[in-house]
Amino acid sequence: MNKTLKIVLNTLIVVASLILLICLFETISSYKYAHREVEDPAETYAGIFDYLLDNHAYGEVLEDYHFQMNQNFEGAPGYENLYRVGEYGHAAFMARVYDEKGDDVRASACRTQMQSVRGELGDYAFTADQIDEMLEKAP
Amino acid sequence: MVCENCKHEIGPDQKFCPKCGAKNVFAEKHEENMQQFAKDYAATEKEVKSFGQAMEGLGKKAAILAALLIGIIVCNILTSMNYADPDEARDAAIRSDAEKNIETYMQQADSLLESGAYMEYVNLLYAHQLSSSMPEEMNRFRQVTYVAREYYECIDEMEQMILRSDDPDYFDGLDTDIETFCMYLDGFYEVYEVQKDSEKDEIYLGYILDMEEDLRAMVRTYLAMDEDGLQEFLNMSEAQKAVKVREVLRHE
Numbered sequence: 439m440n441k442t443l444k445i446v447l448n449t450l451i452v453v454a455s456l457i458l459l460i461c462l463f464e465t466i467s468s469y470k471y472a473h474r475e476v477e478d479p480a481e482t483y484a485g486i487f488d489y490l491l492d493n494h495a496y497g498e499v500l501e502d503y504h505f506q507m508n509q510n511f512e513g514a515p516g517y518e519n520l521y522r523v524g525e526y527g528h529a530a531f532m533a534r535v536y537d538e539k540g541d542d543v544r545a546s547a548c549r550t551q552m553q554s555v556r557g558e559l560g561d562y563a564f565t566a567d568q569i570d571e572m573l574e575k576a577p
Numbered sequence: 578m579v580c581e582n583c584k585h586e587i588g589p590d591q592k593f594c595p596k597c598g599a600k601n602v603f604a605e606k607h608e609e610n611m612q613q614f615a616k617d618y619a620a621t622e623k624e625v626k627s628f629g630q631a632m633e634g635l636g637k638k639a640a641i642l643a644a645l646l647i648g649i650i651v652c653n654i655l656t657s658m659n660y661a662d663p664d665e666a667r668d669a670a671i672r673s674d675a676e677k678n679i680e681t682y683m684q685q686a687d688s689l690l691e692s693g694a695y696m697e698y699v700n701l702l703y704a705h706q707l708s709s710s711m712p713e714e715m716n717r718f719r720q721v722t723y724v725a726r727e728y729y730e731c732i733d734e735m736e737q738m739i740l741r742s743d744d745p746d747y748f749d750g751l752d753t754d755i756e757t758f759c760m761y762l763d764g765f766y767e768v769y770e771v772q773k774d775s776e777k778d779e780i781y782l783g784y785i786l787d788m789e790e791d792l793r794a795m796v797r798t799y800l801a802m803d804e805d806g807l808q809e810f811l812n813m814s815e816a817q818k819a820v821k822v823r824e825v826l827r828h829e
Contacts, residue, residue: 444634447635451641461653461656465655465656471659471660472660494743495741497754498737501733504700504733508700510704512704535794535798536794539791572739
């Protein structure tokens with residue numbers, strides 16, 4: 439009886455030791471994963487944003503703007519330029535819709551907003567001109 | 578104790594009566610008992626000692642096994658903590674914030690709807706996770722939210738199509754955007770037809786109807802259509818709509 443119990447215990451100790459060893463490796467790699475260097479998403483996006491502007495891909499800029507607004511309605515730090523360009527683009531887009539609809543109040547509100555954002559665009563003021571030009575060309 | 582023969586008092590250790598010399602039966606039996614007891618005691622002592630020795634080894638092994646099992650459990654807890662999704666904590670914080678500030682967000686939502694900022698209204702709900710799991714206090718927003726979400730997708734897609742890159746070397750995703758837009762537009766009308774009939778509140782019904790007017794104006798503006806052309810366009814199938822939009826935007 440004692441002999442059988444000893445064999446069983448010895449086997450369990452060997453198996454548990456192997457499992458513990460595997461768990462230790464897993465814990466070490468999970469620790470490395472948790473403490474890995476993560477690039478700031480706003481910093482990464484800054485490059486993408488410039489690339490989109492270089493290619494006049496304002497549709498994608500607006501899509502990113504709406505996406506960011508979905509995540510952080512008040513505005514996330516690091517995305518200020520995207521928010522300004524996006525806000526301008528969306529207001530300019532909607533101004534024409536309201537003109538067509540005959541809603542002068544909202545059209546005028548959009549133009550006021552465009553003017554206000556244009557003043558804050560700084561180095562990105564050219565984007566407002568490009569957006570206006572693209573919307574003018576639209577069918 | 579007394580002698581059975583002469584009734585003289587004798588001690589339990591005295592084997593014979595000191596007066597008459599008769600045998601002390603009690604003393605004899607007592608000695609036999611004591612010898613048997615000593616034998617039993619020695620046997621038990623031996624048994625207990627040998628069992629203790631055997632169990633001493635097993636106890637150590639059991640302790641090692643228990644320590645290993647505790648080690649495995651600790652490692653697993655640490656691993657799951659390290660792999661924990663940081664978004665879960667963020668989402669929990671957003672939900673808790675939404676519960677605390679529900680009144681403020683409802684006022685903000687009403688103000689956005691009143692000013693016709695339906696895109697911003699949807700963004701507000703998404704950002705505070707009030708769209709998919711709308712709390713009961715926000716029941717009055719339910720119908721208008723269903724419609725606003727579809728409206729949001731239509732505007733978003735049209736913006737992408739109209740403000741797409743004019744660089745011929747840039748990735749051209751217009752065809753996909755057109756198909757997606759037509760799908761969303763049909764989706765909008767499906768939801769719109771149901772929700773405008775089920776919305777009992779005049780104010781929110783007004784917003785629903787206003788969103789539809791916005792979309793009509795948007796299609797007329799950016800797809801160069803008059804009211805008759807728009808009506809004809811809206812009656813087309815999804816695939817026919819896509820062909821029509823492609824014709825307009827690609828100048829085919």
